[in-house]
Amino acid sequence: MSQSGYAFLLAGGIGARLCLLSEKRAKPAVPFGGKYRILDFALSNCVNSGIFDVGILTQYRPTSLNQHIGSGRPWDLDRTRGGVQLLQPYLGSVENDWYRGTADAIFQNLMHVRQRRVEDLLILSGDHVYKMDYTAMLDFHTDRRADLTLAVTTVPEADASQFGILELDARGRVVSFEEKPVKPRSRFASMGVYVFRREVLWKALEEDAARSDSSHDFGKDVIPRLLADGTDVFGYPFPHYWQDVGTVDAYYQANMDLLGERPSVDLADPSWVVHTAILDLPPARLGAAAAVERSLVANGARVEGRVVRSVLFPGVVVERDAEVVDSILMNGTRVRPGARIERAILDKQVWVGAGARLGGGEGPPNQVCPEHLASGLVIVGKGAALPDGIEVGPNVRVDPGTRVEDFPGNVGAGEVVWNAREPEGGHSHGYPGAERAARRP
C-alpha cells in the first residue's frame, strides 16, 4: 500500500438536481444509507487505500461538511503529518476568487502539494457511492506510464448523455472523450476519478487558468485539451457498483439498492469499513407491536409501528399504528401515531402529524422542480412540521422549516408548500433560495 499518496476531493457541488436535499448543504454532505453522508464513501476509500493525506475542496454551503469532517477523526485523518484539510476559497491576490470550476478549484490549491513528494495525484469527487481501492488504479497508472488515468464505468445507454463518455483501445488508451454528448459513442463513462502525473496536471491547469474561453472544468475543458495535445490518457475499468447520486431519483434508488437480498455496497465488510462521523446513540428500540421488514434502521431509532422497504436514520421515531413504506427518513424525524408515509424522502427533524397521509400514487410533476420531482416521490425539507390528518399527494415538495400553520389544507400532487418566513434572514448571497424567495407569491 502506498502511504505517500495525496488526494484532492471535490466537494463544492451545488447538486441542483437534488432539489431540496442539497438546498442548504453541499451535495457531498447529503445524508445517505441510514447514517452516512455521500462524501463518506470517497473519503473512506482514501484511507482504506492507504491515502492519509487529503484536501477537501469546498465552496457551496460548507457548514455541514465542515462539521462532519471536523478534525478527520472517524477516518483516522487527524494526523501529525498529512491528514485532512478543508480548502475553502479565500480572498488573496487579485486572481484568487471563488472557484470558477473544478479545474480552477484544484489550480488555486496546487501549492498544497508543492512540498509533498508525490509523483501522482488523485482527484476525486465527493458525490458518488462506491467502494474502490485506489491503489489498484495507481498501479495501473504507473504500469501504463500514463500522464492521466480516468476511472471508467459503464452506464445505461439512456443515461449516457449525462456523463463524460469515452472510447478506449485494447490497452485502455482513451481515444475519444466527450463531456455530456448528445449522441454518445459508447457506454463507457468517466467516474470523475482521476490520477494525474503532477507535472502534467500543473502545466495543464496553468494553461487552463490563463484561457478566457475556458469554463475551467475537467470534463469540459482540461481533459479534451490534453487528449488533443496527444497526452497519454488511459482509462481504468472499474467493474463494481458506482452510483452518481446526482438526481432525486438516483439518490432514492441508491438508498433502496442497499435493502435488497444482495445489497449494492456491502456496508458491513470489516475489511473495507465506510467511516462516518456520528454521535453515539443507543441501539434501535423496537416496541411490542413493531413490524420491520426489508429496512435499514440506525441506532437511536425507535419503532412502534410498521416499517417496510425503508431507511431510518439515527433518532427516527415511528409511533404506534404509523406506517412507513418505501421511504427515507433522516435523523430525528418523527412520525406520529396512525400516519402513513409512502415513497417519501423526509429530511432531518421533520414532524409528521398523527393520521397524516403522505405520498403514494402518481400525479403531475412538481411545479418548481418538474425535471427532478416527477416519479411520485414526496420531499420534505429539514425541520418541517406537517399537521395532523393532512393529505399530501405525490411529487410534492415541502420547504424546510415549514410550520403547521403554513399549510393551507391538503396538498395536491405536484404542489409546493412554502415556508412563510425567510429562513436566511436576508443573507442569501449566491444561494438559489434568493431567486426562489423573489418568485414566491
Add this chain to the structure above:
Amino acid sequence: MRETMGVFLAGGRGRGLGVLSEHRATAALPFAGKYRLVDFTLSNCHYSGIWPVALLTQHAPTSLREHVRGGRAWDLDRAEGGILTLQPFAWRERAAWYAGAADALLRNLSTYADTGAQRLVVGSAEHVYLMDYSDLLAAHLDARCPVTVAVTPARPDQVRRRHMVEVREGRVRRFEHYPERTELTLASMGLYVFEMEFLRAEAAGGPRRSMRDLLELALAHGVPLHAYRFGGFWEDVRDLETYYATSMAFLSPEPPLLLGDPQWPVETRAEERPPALFAEGSRVRNSLVAGGAVIEGEVENSILFGGAVVEHGARVTGSILMQDVHIGAGAVLDRAILDKQVGVGEGAVVGEGPLPRPGGGSDICVVGKEARLPAGYRMPRGTTVGVGADLTKTELLRAFAARPTGERRP
C-alpha cells in the same frame, strides 16, 4: 493542577459472572446492545468534569485496555492528565498482586500525588448508573470529613449482596456486610471521596486489603464518614442473574436509565457498523437492535449487539446476543446469553426443556466467547458452554459439553 482525581477499580475477577468474565475484566463486559460496563463510569467522569482518571486493573485487562485506549470516546485523551490504566507492577524488592481494592488503591498513592490531587473520587468501574460526581464532591467539601461514602436505598431482596450502612445525622455509623436480612435500608455504592491526607495516613498504618477493612478500621478509629445519599438507579452487576435482569430492564418502555439522553448520553468506543438490516420476513418485537445486526428470523424480548445475525426461521426470545453472534437457520433460543462471536448451528436449541419453578436455580443458558454449537445441538436450560469450546468437533463434545451454569470448572 487539578485538586480532584478519579480512581476506579476495574480489576475484579467477577466470579459470579462465570464464563462471561473468564477472559475479561468485568468492567469490559458488553452491556445493553453496544456498551461495556466501564462506559457508565467514564461517561460520568466526562460529564462531571472529573479528570485525570485512573483505572486500576488486575484480572484480564486486555479487552478493557483495548476498549478504553487513550480515553478518546470520553474526551479523556488530554494533553495533560487524561486517563491512566494502572496494572500492578513489580518493584525491585517485591512483586505481588493486589490483595484487594484498598491495597490496589493505596499502592498507587504516589501516582495520584504526582498529579497534585488533594482528594480522590474512588469507585468501581463495573457499576451501572448515571451520576454527577460534582454533586458528590460538593457534599464532601461541605461536610469537611476526610471520607464521604455514597449510599443508596436497597430493597430487602438485594441486601444479601450489599454492604448495608446505618446512617445517622449524615454520618455512617455502622456497616452490615451481605446480611441475610436487616433493618437497614441504605447500602454503600462502593463510591467514595477520600482526602489524600487520610489515605496517606492509612497507607502508613499498615496493610489494608479490602475497602471493607479500610472503612471498618476508619470507623473504629473514630474517623467521621460522611454519607451522601444518591436516589437514582444504581446496580452492581456481579452475577449472571443480575446481569440478565439489569439488561432486560432496558427493554421496558420505561428503562431504568436513559442511555441516549442528549444531555448525558452514555459514551462508548463504538465500532463503525452500518444500520441494522431487517430482511424480508423478519419479525422483531420489544427488542434492542444495534447497528450491524442482520435479522431474517424472529426476535422478541431480546438484545442484539452489533453484527449479530439471526438467519431465517430462527427464533430468539429473552436472549442477549453479543457482537457478531451468528444464529443459524431454524435455531431456537430462549433465555440465553451468548458472548461475542458465538456460532449456533442450524436447528440447534439453546434453552431446551420446561422453565424451572421459581427458586429452582438459574435457568439461563450461557455460551462463552467464540464457542460453536453444532447444527441440531440441544442445550438444556441453565447450562453453560465454555469459552472457545468448539462442539462441532465431535471428539470434544464430551469434554466441553454444557454443564450447569454456576458450576466451577473441574
